[in-house]
Amino acid sequence: MATNVAQTSEFILDKVGGASNVASLTHCATRLRFQLHDQSKADQSALDSNTDVLGVVPQGSTGLQVVMGGGVANYYQEIVKLPGMGDKAGADDAAPKTNKKDYGGVRGKYSWVDYSFEFLSDTFRPILWALLGASLIITMLVLADTFGWQDFRAPMAEQPPTYQLLHAMWRSVFYFLPVMIGATASRKLGANEWVGAAIPAALLTPEFLAMGKAGDVVHVFGLPLVLNDYGAQVFPPLLAAIGLYWVEKGLKRIIPEAVQMVFVPFFSLLIMIPLTAFLLGPFGIGIGNGISDFLKAVNGFSPFILAIIIPMLYPFLVPLGLHWPLNAIMVQNLAVLGYDFIQGPMGAWNFACFGVVAGVMFVSMREKNVQMRQVALGGLLAGLLGGISEPSLYGVLLRFKKTYMRLLPGCFAGGVVMGIFNVKASAFVFTSLLTIPAMSPMGGYAIGVAVAFFTSFFLVVFFDYRGKEEKAEVLANLAAARETEEEAAPAAVESAAPAAAAATAAAGGVATAVAAPVKTALEAGAVTTLTSPVEGKAVALSEVPDPIFATAKLGEGVAIEPTGNVVVAPAAATVLTVQKSGHAVGLRLDNGIELLVHIGIDTVQLGGEGFEVHVAKKQHVEKGDKLITFDPSFIKSKGYNLITPVLVTNTPKFASVVGHPAAQAGFDTEVITTTAN
Template sequence: MAAQATSLKQTSEFILEKVGGAENVASLSHCATRLRFQLFDQSKADQAALDANPEVLGVVPQGTTGLQVVMGGAVANYYQELVRMPGMGEKDENSASSKKQYSGVRGKYSKVDYCFEFLSDTFRPILWALLGASLIITLLVLFDTFGLAKFPTGPEAGDQFAALPAGFQLMHAMWKSVFYFLPIMVGATAARKLGANEWVGAAIPAAFLTPDFLAIGNKGDVVQVFGASLVLNDYGGQVFPPLIAAIGLFWVEKGLKKIIPSSIQMVFVPFFSLLVMIPATAFVLGPFGIGVGNGITSLLTAVNGFSPFILAIIIPCLYPFLVPLGLHWPLNAIMIQNIAVLGYDFIQGPMGAWNFACFGVVTGVFITSLMERNTAMRQVSFGGMMAGLLGGISEPSLYGVLLRFRKSYIRLLAGCVAGGIVMGIFDVKAHAFVFTSLLTIPAMSPYYGYAIGIAVAFFTSMTLVILFDYRTKDEKAEVLAQLAAAREQEEEAKTPLVAAAATPTAETAAKENAVAVAEETVKTALQPGAVSFVSAPLDGEIVPLSEVPDPIFATAKLGKGVAIKPTGTQVVAPAAGTVIAVQKSGHAVGLRLDNGIELLVHVGIDTVQLGGEGFEVHVARKQRVEAGDVLITFEPKFIESKGYNLITPVLVTNTTKFAEVEGVAEGVATTSTEVIKTTA
């Protein structure tokens, strides 16, 4: 657990650094899989470095200031770690003290970008509640399938519900609460996104769900309100009226703030906002929002009525292009609208073909990575596969695989078309809003047609990936070459290293004999309970590793140890061992000591940029060294004149093999001073 916590913190620190630091973050939020940054300057974000981190599944710029960092199912843990970091607490969009409240729409976004961002960020916070409700619906549908309790549908739903045992009625209340009161949630999140007060945004649609409003009359009735005719509507489960009302609230609040003194705004801005917005929504904005939703529903219904088969193919082929841009949320809103108006939805079933084609691609990648022994892609694809099959979440697959290897889209679209054809043949419909996973199959009708459709989509895409791969020839060749090189290095690390032989002289024979003796030496530092010490490889002042102005070193991501501010000009071997890595630039050297400790000495920060100037290398990789042998010499004055910090991390890179690694010296050290203690 401690190791996981450390990794979480280190990765979070890395992400914050690569987006430009806390000072470059305007706001931070997250969805089911993505950290969503709004940055003051998007160009300061090192997107390539973020994408190269194995913990990051993908990086997606959004508009001119947004950046999405895809972390998968554990995104909330990274988010919580980030908002605890210095300077980040006030960037939390969900914080009650967020500066976004009453701040208004920021002009830095393009209008089109902001419209879709508005929809996305409105529904994103509600995602958890919708996921939970969808699985409760699935349970109830399963109970109906096995004859345990009827799932009320159609014109007789009221009588069927009344006949249910109280326990099942309670279970129906669990999911209906989310959808019936959805307008309140949407009102709150939409208002918060726009910069209006979220609780006033929630109160406006809540007024139309109270018993007092419902008692005025039935849906479609016309009643007189202070001499004006009001057509009553059913607002339960609606999404467009609260969205439009939140936009109206933003402008009303903005106007009120200009004319009401700031000292009394807390009382009178919400008072007049409610006084204006609830009637305005009841008479104008609410009916208009219902009309918008009904209009879009009618259009899609007409297409579905003309040919459910054609619609079932179009929908799964659209989603692969809508989801990466965040443009799928309007369709999700229409699904909820369809269920509220029609009692069923005809989008979710075909959408399942896209989801399972996506999961089929990533499963094919998982199988391929097992055959190639590609650990990195195996981890990414397995996470995406499980998040998809069990949770119905496609983003880890999309950003971890599909958008990184564009050829995979060909395999994906083939599965979408094949699955969509089957969905069209069976005319699959959903009677409740659910997320398309293996667990929610019973929520579709006919469920067997849906099951066949998603199976066809899944296995079509998976088979194509296994047979024809998901990469171009060049991409595959590059990956296979990297894997082969990595395996070669692993084998070399396991194979005893011998110094380069010259002519067979007495001196050479002596060296070979010394190497053979070293190879037979037991790695004492790795023996259980063994305590070993490492001497300083250079003279200088000992400082804690945390003072190194580089988060990768400071957070011990590469290993624990100490840092040294050099007072000398050379790096020497602290004990007998073998050189396992040495940079041509001369700024770093790696040693495997005979006692089993692996050591990295990194002279300065970012000194690789000097390209070797100011450094001289005295050893080569695989070379045998003894204690005190000079490894590198450097010119401190020259290096510092170029603006580089000479602080030198000295790290035990195989820290994980020890129970404890700690610095044990303070002040000035020489090459005879023991500075690191390891305990196996």
């Protein structure tokens, strides 16, 4: 498993353009989030075709999100260990190295509105882990309340010590949420995250709370200070972080660099804590209350209408990251009202999404489509057990034409049921199977999510999730793959039949119609040789001036320094892939070996100039058939190295793959030998 993660991580880094193309890398609950110097260098098609990658989402002009699902942290840790990535890491525990704002995928031509939503997204993203853990603890306590073991809403003084501790486990996350937000928001902006955390923390200290109750007015420095309860608040720390950024920026301009470490945080705290207590904190609470009151008014006018609007909006908000403000309002509602009216209807969207993915898994099992079955299963488990929709969204929903046609009816039907029962949440939770008890009425919510799930599920099962062209292409690819596998063994048997018959006749026996089975390249003990697909000098892979090829990350083999200008099939094969740029071709030989011929290094950047492709994907070719013609003089004139790696890409299936250097390799020169396990 670890080896597979390492190999996939190296593949991802290569396909985003290598470490030199990565400006920074972070990760969230499901996605690797790259900032690239040149987004065009990323091979998004190659990334999307990898079975470990659930989806690829460009963000702005420089960002690229690679969706990996729940194991994203493992891939992140492997990538940051790779050469050249040591200074690119921006994980949740990494401090900023400069005081510049990190605009992520929103630069230059994008408006401040775009950055505002990204700011919210990257502020809440690191806290998701704590929120998810706390939400499940809340679910445990709500279940205990349901079974009559304790009163979830009872004052803490009336709770037994065991439950007091359990309540403290989840309250710690929500009560100190302003401190966490102060840190993450400040880091996103480029201000000091610990000073950002200290500002809202000051408003949660016993000394501040001892000044009076929420709503009281006290006089500090002769000025009236309105006291508020800042526990679980969202907007005050956000505004404080923005204020801190500008204060720090100004202080660094006037304070000598030699003493900034002492006096910048000193003056920042001296300025920002009173400013937050007097102005930004009350204003932030007013913003939160205003938005909450507006949605509450809509809910008061018609909970039924709001319950339909919310799940119908979410499928369009989540892909753009615009759902984060609503998450803030959910927390705000719980802090002010004691309940939330958004999470229940939101569950209709989530379960409609999971229903689509469950339908895709069912269809994929029926079609024996292993890749989509794996993608769908991963998304379904992350959704049903964790309430996380991103793997389903990016792995399935945004990749196929008809998915939203199957999703939205489920959202609507589930929203109607939520509206009928006027479902509310008693705590902030991720809407999964495990958190159903946190909704009230629990039975009405369960019916609503079931209606959403099965509406979308049956729409996919009966009407599919792809357009006609998409479905036809997928089925054709599956059929071609099966045919290739089925043809390999019979072809080998047929080629051995004449020899077997001759041997029988020479021995005085009678030849039979059934030949003895012949081993393919993948059968135990089979030794197979491959001839060169290109004329030239054969050298070791280690001589390729590209670390991915030189270290055999994509497979063992040999490299050819071309003297000719044609790539031919070294044996009968099916074309698995041929690049539009003409610089590479992938083959599955009839004997089971999978081969990649990559003409030159970085020649993809020529955009097809200097190359002519003679074959198409899924085409069957015979030994010696012309695959690609290239112009060596033109390619060299553009500054590209023509050395051509020839790789066995399914190397792990063999006991050994050995390349044979040769001073002059022709089309009949054996350059690679494979030995099966």
